[in-house]
Amino acid sequence: MKKFEVLEHKADLKIKVFAKGKKELFENAMIAMFEAAQYKPLAGGEEKKEEIKISSFDFSSLLVDFLNEVLYLTETKKEVYQRAEFEELSETGLKARLWGRELKTMGVNIKAATYHQLELKKGKEGLLEAIILFDV
């Protein structure tokens, strides 16, 4: 199963994310965001660990709010994350741990994840699919 694909958009970055379950969807969305925008970690270096706790309006907003919180950490701590583990993930809240490395370079700077045309659905073969537009 591929984790994501990049969709066509005139000015911004639009990504379709695939996953077998909700936790994986959130983790894959984070990985997709960094890979599509080419955020690259510094080779070697020590592992970085962060914790996130968020509550949101509904499940699809929660996904966008999670990604924006990750972007905040990336920009202020100069880190990029490769793995997320969710201690809690409900319809309106989550508690997660992130693992990553120091950020070396990025291809394009993501300003934010948007709620525009946000789509969350069950697709082919029962996989969860999310389409997310990022302002870059």
Next chain:
Amino acid sequence: MMFKKVMINRSDFKKINDWLWEIPKDFRSDMRVSCRIYASEKMLGQIFRDQSIPQLINGATLPGIVRYAIAMPDCHEGYSVPIGFVGAMDVSEGIISPGACGFDINCGIRLLKSEYSEKELKPYLEKLATEIQKEVPSGLGMGREKKLSLQEIDRILERGAVYLAERGYGRKEDIENCEGAGRLEWAESRAVSYHAKNRGRDQVGTLGSGNHFLEIQKVAEIFNPEIAKDFGLFEGQVVVMVHTGSRGLGHQVCSDYLKEFIPLMYNKYKIKVPDREFACVPFNSPEGQKYFSAMASAANYAWANRQMISHYLRETWKKVLGQKAKELEVLYDVAHNIIKREKYKINGKEMDLIVHRKGATRAFPPEHPEIPFRYQKTGQPVIIPGSMGTASYVLAGVQTGEQAFFSTSHGAGRTMSRRAAIKRISGSQVVNRLADKGIIIKCRSFRGIAEEAPMAYKDIDRVVEVVHRAGLSQKVAKLVPLAVVKGE
């Protein structure tokens, strides 16, 4: 709520004149006003190919919107409304929408004038570009080495460029020549989150990446000698253009308020809009007022950012050209992503309006009370950047611009996606082509360069021709790049 799909045909557009098209209010039942698009027939064809028009129609559904939902000739699809949008809402009944301002609050342009001609400066250009790149961090969303304290950030949020000028990083004239005099007084730092302030601590005086740039340019052509003279512009003159905004701080302010407003929009205020990204609340509500203050704070941060960059530019200028080199002077500094409260006559009655400009440049006419005394006769300088390596323009605001709430386009506007551009051309090819034209380009890597290739944008000359002919602003001078400093 799902985004509404609209089937729209060319026959649905009513031609007002060669530069203006209308989609009447009765096209879709939830439209509150008609849409108006400033474009040539050919450009309309380009605009038609992406989601700009359905997004503009969505803009026409916003509560309190008056007269028209307007699209500029450089418009392209974005999120909520298209980039290149102007929408004015009645203060008493209308909404304020963080999504219709966007993440890059007070992204804008500052143009600085030198006293040098291209010929005089040519021997120093390479050195100037190299030094500027060193002094003004321009890539990766990264910042400066020194972090400002949260107290200093609060002062910048509340007092903008004025605070920096008082601390010796600028002159009185710099401030006078900024939209809003470099400081929106309704800013309140307490309306801005810790997250946003923290993101802003090391980014005052940084360009950022994407389409932001700093260019050394020359005045290549004068269209209106009288106004050019009043603006202090002459043919062959070297000028410096700075294109950047409020950086991570502005992005965070927008993210914070979108998150806060979506539940309020649906549950508390029961506002129905076709796209969640509008996240709008009544302007006259505690929450609307709080966002308006936060937005103003981020706008002040952006003016401070461009002020600090001007300071570094001036230092570099002196370092390379000698201490006797005459200081760069600010022609004007104008926002193209901002929400402002302005007065207009609607159906013969003066109304207070909340003007949302997302990818549109304010363009006040002669004798407008909000522009400096020195531009009362000429109208406000309206500065429109081209895409990387192409021409830019200086225009002047005109009275007939009132039809579009005194707004003009903000650039060339994308016509090709980033991915399509990358497939067509490499970053090194773009750099080589610019070098062939004699343009110096300073970028830390080729990443992101192909995406900003001139071929990915509309022809700026044609975009400017539309705003000139439609009577939104008048052409004063054309600027062409000599050296480009860009983020990665």
